[in-house]
Amino acid sequence: MSSLTGEIVSQGIVIGQARVYRDFLHEDFKDEPVSSNPEEEQKRLERAIEKLDHRLDETYQNVKLSLGEEEAEIFRSHQQILEDPGFVGEIKKGIEAGTRAEKAVQQVTRLLSEQFKNLDDEYLQQRAADMEDIGRQLIEFLMNNENQGESSDYILCGTDIPPSEFASSMNSGILGMVMEEGTGFSHTSILAKAKGLPSLVKVEGLLENVRDGDRIILDALDGHVVVNPDENTLKKIQEIRSDWENKKQKALEKANEPCITADQKTISIFANAGSVQDVRAALENGAEGVGLFRTEFIFLNRKEAPSEEEQYQIYSEVLKMMKDKPVIIRTLDIGGDKDVPYMNLPDEENPFLGLRGIRYCLENQEIFKAQLRALLRSAHHGNLYIMIPMISMAEEVREVKAFLNDVMNELTQEDEIFEEPRYKLGIMVEVPSVVETIDHFVQEVDFFSIGSNDLVQYLFAADRIAPNVKRWYDVQQIALYRMIEKVVAAARDAGKEIGVCGELANNQQIAQLLVSLGVEKLSMSPAQIPMIKSVIRKLHAGDLFKKWKQHSSRHSTIDGLWD
Ligand code: PEP
Ligand code: MG
Numbered sequence: 001m002s003s004l005t006g007e008i009v010s011q012g013i014v015i016g017q018a019r020v021y022r023d024f025l026h027e028d029f030k031d032e033p034v035s036s037n038p039e040e041e042q043k044r045l046e047r048a049i050e051k052l053d054h055r056l057d058e059t060y061q062n063v064k065l066s067l068g069e070e071e072a073e074i075f076r077s078h079q080q081i082l083e084d085p086g087f088v089g090e091i092k093k094g095i096e097a098g099t100r101a102e103k104a105v106q107q108v109t110r111l112l113s114e115q116f117k118n119l120d121d122e123y124l125q126q127r128a129a130d131m132e133d134i135g136r137q138l139i140e141f142l143m144n145n146e147n148q149g150e151s152s153d154y155i156l157c158g159t160d161i162p163p164s165e166f167a168s169s170m171n172s173g174i175l176g177m178v179m180e181e182g183t184g185f186s187h188t189s190i191l192a193k194a195k196g197l198p199s200l201v202k203v204e205g206l207l208e209n210v211r212d213g214d215r216i217i218l219d220a221l222d223g224h225v226v227v228n229p230d231e232n233t234l235k236k237i238q239e240i241r242s243d244w245e246n247k248k249q250k251a252l253e254k255a256n257e258p259c260i261t262a263d264q265k266t267i268s269i270f271a272n273a274g275s276v277q278d279v280r281a282a283l284e285n286g287a288e289g290v291g292l293f294r295t296e297f298i299f300l301n302r303k304e305a306p307s308e309e310e311q312y313q314i315y316s317e318v319l320k321m322m323k324d325k326p327v328i329i330r331t332l333d334i335g336g337d338k339d340v341p342y343m344n345l346p347d348e349e350n351p352f353l354g355l356r357g358i359r360y361c362l363e364n365q366e367i368f369k370a371q372l373r374a375l376l377r378s379a380h381h382g383n384l385y386i387m388i389p390m391i392s393m394a395e396e397v398r399e400v401k402a403f404l405n406d407v408m409n410e411l412t413q414e415d416e417i418f419e420e421p422r423y424k425l426g427i428m429v430e431v432p433s434v435v436e437t438i439d440h441f442v443q444e445v446d447f448f449s450i451g452s453n454d455l456v457q458y459l460f461a462a463d464r465i466a467p468n469v470k471r472w473y474d475v476q477q478i479a480l481y482r483m484i485e486k487v488v489a490a491a492r493d494a495g496k497e498i499g500v501c502g503e504l505a506n507n508q509q510i511a512q513l514l515v516s517l518g519v520e521k522l523s524m525s526p527a528q529i530p531m532i533k534s535v536i537r538k539l540h541a542g543d544l545f546k547k548w549k550q551h552s553s554r555h556s557t558i559d560g561l562w563d
Contacts, residue, residue, distance in 0.1 A: 001233065002209050005224045006178065009189045010199030010527070013221055013241040014155060014175040018214045020207065021158030021165055024139035025110060028536025029103045041101045042092060048101070048141035052134070053082055058110065060264055063167050067194055068275035070297055074130075074163065079541070081134045087112060100141045133162050155218050157210050163188045170195060176218040182361070183465050194278060196527040201224065202467065226271040232541060245442030251530035259533040261541045267515055269533050270326070270523035272501055281317050281526040289326035291449065291523020292387070292501040293318060295371065296338050300402070304342050306366055311374035319382025326383050328449065328501075328523075330428070331371055332358040333389035337465050343367070352463060357390025362399060372407045379421030379507040384422055387449060392431040401444070426497075430454035435487045442494035449523070450487065452502035453466055456480060476557040481517060482550070488518040499523055508535045509562055516544040 056079045069356050079089055087108065094104030109131055116128035153173050156166065160181045160249060165445060166188045177192050179549035182201040192199040198220035207229050210216065217226040226233055259267045267278035270291030271282030298306050298314060318325050332339055335356030342559060343364070348354035361368035377388055388400055398471075403426070409420050427434070427441065430451030434441060442447070452475070457464040459480060462504045484500070499521030504510050504562035511532050516539070524532060544561075551561045 001230050002227045004203050004205055004209060004226055006200035006203030006206075006207075007184060008220050008223045009177075009199040009201055009364070010193045010195075010197055010525075011220050011242060012176070012196070013237060014198050014218050015237065015241075016153040016175045016216065016218075018157050018210045018212060018216050018227075019154040019211060020078070020212045021156060023159075024102075024136050025106055026141070027139075028047045028325045029106065029107075030127060031099060038095050038098060039096045041104075043102045044142060045091060045095060047137075048138050049082055049088065051141045052137050053079060055137075056082075059167055062170065064171070064444050065476065066277065068277040070190070070275055070300070070302075071194075073302055075167070078130055078134055081131055081410070087134075094455075095529075099272070102139050105135050105138045105142065110560065129162070133165075136162075137165075139179065139387045152527060155216055157206060157216075159207060161188050164193060166191055176220065178203050178206060178216075178218055180204065181467075183467075190274070193272075193525055193527070194281070206517075232489040242410045245535070248531060252285070254534065255530040257286075257533075258288075259536050261515060261539045263535055263540050265515065265541050265543050267536055268520075268521045269529055269536075270328075270499065270501075270521060271529060272523050273318075273526070274313065276317055276321070278526060279321050283321065283530070285526045285529040287325075287526060287529055289328070289383075290318065290322060291328055291499055291521065293327065293329045294333065295330060296333055296340075299332065299334065299340050300338070302342075308370040308374045311371060312377050315374055315378035315384075316381045319378055319384060322382055324383050326385055328385040328387050328426070328447075329375060330387040330389055331358070331375075332361055332367065335360050346563070352457065357386050358396055358400065359390060362396065362403075365403070368403070369407055372404060373411060376404075376408060376411060376419075376421055376423070380419070384421070384423040385426060385427060385473040387426045387447075389428045389451070390430065391427040391441075392433045394437065394444060397427060399446045428454075428501075429487055429498075431458050432483065435483050438487050438490040439494075442491060442496050444495070448487070448491050448499075449521075450484060450498070450500040450502070450519075452480075452484075452500060452504035453500075455483070459483065474505075475510070476558070476559055478552045478556055478558065481513060481558065482552065484514065484519070485517045492518060497521065508532060510558075511536060512539050512541075513548065513558065513561070514545060516541045518547055 018536050060072050060075040063075065086360055090108040091104045094107060095101055105125055108341055113128040113131045116131065142352060153175055154175055155176045155178060156169055157178045159179065161177065166177065174197065176198040179201045180203055182189065184201060189199065189201060199219055200218065200220055200223060203225055214227055217229050219237060258270050262265065270289040271287035273279045273282055273290050274290045274294045274297035282290060298311065302524065315329060327453050334343060335354060336352045339345055346355055355363065375384065391397060408420060424446035426445050426447035426449060429435060429448050430449040453464060456473055456475055460472050460474065462469040464473055488498050499513050500519050501523035505514065505522040506528045511522055512535060
């Protein structure tokens, strides 16, 4: 039995067999053909292509149903690679020359992906990963390994599992996911969270310790994996799990009830969403609004920006689904770690400190304008809040307001019956300069939302996705909560709404602290809502606040605040 620790991406406890994701692109195949007959090899290849095409089709349909069209689109583009003569034709040539099919796929994939990686065009660079993904799956089919995915009750383990592998596992018996590397912000992690599958990343030593078929406990409540546990450990974890399942079930039964603390403070619990499907999950879990709709997901995994009309349809649908509940739609926050090849983002040394979010939009007004037009048109369908990301100076807000005004005039001039919609305008508080000059911002906007993910990175000067500075990206630090306390008090004194979105609010203890610091709106992953509501209903916010005051004057982190 061995125990390893990692970082929690999505909570829960599962027990199952390990299925280790193998990287067929780097496996050492023998040179000689399996059938020693090129014609036979060509037939094997054709069969593998057909099966993979079929699987991609199924994956596309399933992901579209469970997570939405934008998330599914990547699998359509993967199918196009299978039709590309430059890819398949080269593999066939290799086979003709006497190479075994697996090896031919491996050679062509590696060669083409290397060529793509060296090109200047970022879109083509991105295609290298897609090509590797397809090559890997083709080899999997050639080796008749494809049935692995259909086995039941397994936990997918790997170094850094690609989204396609994860998505194609989603409809078989996958129970959870563990990665040796990876980050909580990768596309695979986002899919795992959306699906509510217990998952860990950054589990050091995983592949050294886990073999295919090993029984493992994935404890994504405490952040560890136990390989081949003894009976005693199994018994203990099963008790913890059934306790957790009971709590979850009870919380779900009360998910639609209001969230009022034990000392009578009413807290609004909202959901973070990136697609229409997430909004559906938000409603099912008792969300009282959408606290953050990340519009960038509509722009990812495609060849060109979505049109104004396409955006209008999506925003309208979300607003209609939520009826009169508030829906905070954030304008495009591209840049940083979210690159979109067709948008020609500059090649920057420090993209998180570069042309990101509103900075990009103000410099690329056509894209911004299409989004604002879509938002203003959709506002008639519900209770719209427009939120601007990455604001660092009040001038930017004034510029946005002037631009919004122009867009509104344009719409009213184009269409005489277009009525000016009602909406609220707000900003994310994620750059510390906003906290220092909050008195300037309260005069400009209707509401604020604290983007804790970025606030932490900019406050401690620690890249949010770089593993080597993980220690400094520390959400336990008092400095962070002092800053939140200060900005919440200032906004509320000025009569402005302020909430917290970002990962902080998903954490049960931290959510309690945020409420004690005066935050009245929390936004989180839909799956967390019932549990956070139930924890906060038991909270004596005033008592925790007193503890905070004492603790924060003596300690540098919040560790021990609850003891
Ligand atoms: C944040 O920064 O906290 C946030 C919610 O936005 P994102 O994670 O998309 O940058
Ligand atoms: Mg942010």
